[in-house]
Amino acid sequence: MSALEGLEVRRTTTAQQLADGLSERIMAGAFGPGDRLRESAIAAELGVARNTIREAVRILELTGLVRYEVNRGAVVIAPTPEKVEALYTARERLETAAVARTPRPGQLDAITRAFHELEDAARTGDPRAIVDRDLAFHQAVVALLDSSRLDEFFAAMTQELRFYLTVLSKSETPEEVVAEHAVILDAIRLGDRDRAVAEIRAHIDTSVRRLNEMLVERHLTNKS
Amino acid sequence: MSALEGLEVRRTTTAQQLADGLSERIMAGAFGPGDRLRESAIAAELGVARNTIREAVRILELTGLVRYEVNRGAVVIAPTPEKVEALYTARERLETAAVARTPRPGQLDAITRAFHELEDAARTGDPRAIVDRDLAFHQAVVALLDSSRLDEFFAAMTQELRFYLTVLSKSETPEEVVAEHAVILDAIRLGDRDRAVAEIRAHIDTSVRRLNEMLVERHLTNKS
DNA sequence: TACAGTTGAACTGTACTACAGTTTTCGGCA
DNA sequence: TGCCGAAAACTGTAGTACAGTTCAACTGTA
DSSP states (O other): GGGGGTTTOSSSSSHHHHHHHHHHHTTSSOOOOEEEEEEEHHHHHHHHHHHHHHHHHHHHHHHHHEETTTTTEEEEOOOOHHHHHHHHHHHHHHHHHHHSOOOHHHHHHHHHHHHHHHHHHHHTTTTHHHHHHHHHHHHHHHHHGOOOOHHHHHHHHHHHHHHHHHHHHHOOHHHHHHHHHHHHHHHHHTTTTHHHHHHHHHHHHHHHHHHHHHHHHHHHHHHH | OGGGGOOOOOOHHHHHHHHHHHHHHHTTSSTTTTOOEOEEEEEEETTTHHHHHHHHHHHHHHHTTTEEEEEEEEEOOOOOHHHHHHHHHHHHHHHHHHTTTTHHHHHHHHHHHHHHHHHHHHHHHHHHHHHHHHHHHHHHHHHOOHHHHHHHHHHHHHHHHHHHHHHHHHOOOOHHHHHHHHHHHHHHTTTOOOHHHHHHHHHHHHHHHHHHHHHHHHHOOOHH
């Protein structure tokens, strides 16, 4: 079997590929929040039929990056204070529940590794990479819950959040980011559950506050 | 604004209506787990175009009741021991995290109310109603987490679970169901978090075990 | 100048047709 | 019985068409 290791045929559809591609573009900011995805335009530009684009966008909808409005088609989600709040509340519940559990050794290692990768990213200073590692760290924390379904759910939220962060072009020095996560990791490693919970809370609190500030700011500049 | 309360025009598409209808049929058992939803057949029967059915099924996919397989189209999800396990694990994590929190008065009332409705349903003996109230009780418990996103996530899982239960035609006397939930409610009302967590665990444990037994049974009878 | 009403272009939602490539079925063959 | 290959059934995609909706520019009016 090893001679055929990794060999695989196409096993995907045009619509799926389009969905992936569109997802990337949206994440990269090619479409802003609230923008409509015009089917005919996209179809023409990419040389595919409109119904294929429609399928692709429906697939995209699964990831939560766009939603359909009747007679307006697919619209890129837009962050609002309420949505950000709801997202972070869910995160807080999951992450605090996670750190309240006794970690298995492998899980601790995974979190520690995630932290070190965050440090590495911070050194390079690439904001995009930092955000990625930041979210990966939290994903590793949620993995403490030992639930694949919750892992998936969190991953979906992460995707949404990453988009918001991209849109709002986060501001925070890499050192601060690392420091904030270091205390969380510390508490987890020491087995100090209460402190871990408190640190997670504090971390999420400042995050949501900062995000909302950026939101108002963006709103104001958009008005002008 | 109250003069226009509840007023709303049609605001829905054919595909959405079809999705709702199909969802009902699937839940009612018109399509068994693993069954394919054949587009042309459905389209012809309902007198709509095939791409409209396709859209409807994509919408259905959002609820998790079907998933797409390349070149096989939409397939109704089927319970497997692994899936049931994963589903219940996620439930356990959420519900135990929920009862570990201090409930607001309104929340306690909601749970109590849900319990009484479960009792009422148990008296009628209608299995379908009992399952509905059972799940509603747990939804009320998860609401303790105060997170709309988690409420939605749990609701989606509930939908999936309800389907599994329908398929496997659950066996358990109404009295047992009520008794199991009564102890949970009790623990919550008394503010005894540890016991609440333990009761939730026990409840979910027996549930998953019973479901898996029914799964094996079904598997065996299907083989014959 | 501000504003309500009208109009037309741009789009979405849906239908229908077509066809290549895949899967499934089914009858025969060993 | 179990395997094999051809036919049938079905999915994925393309392309066209059109009614109904949305939106923005235009018009006339106060």
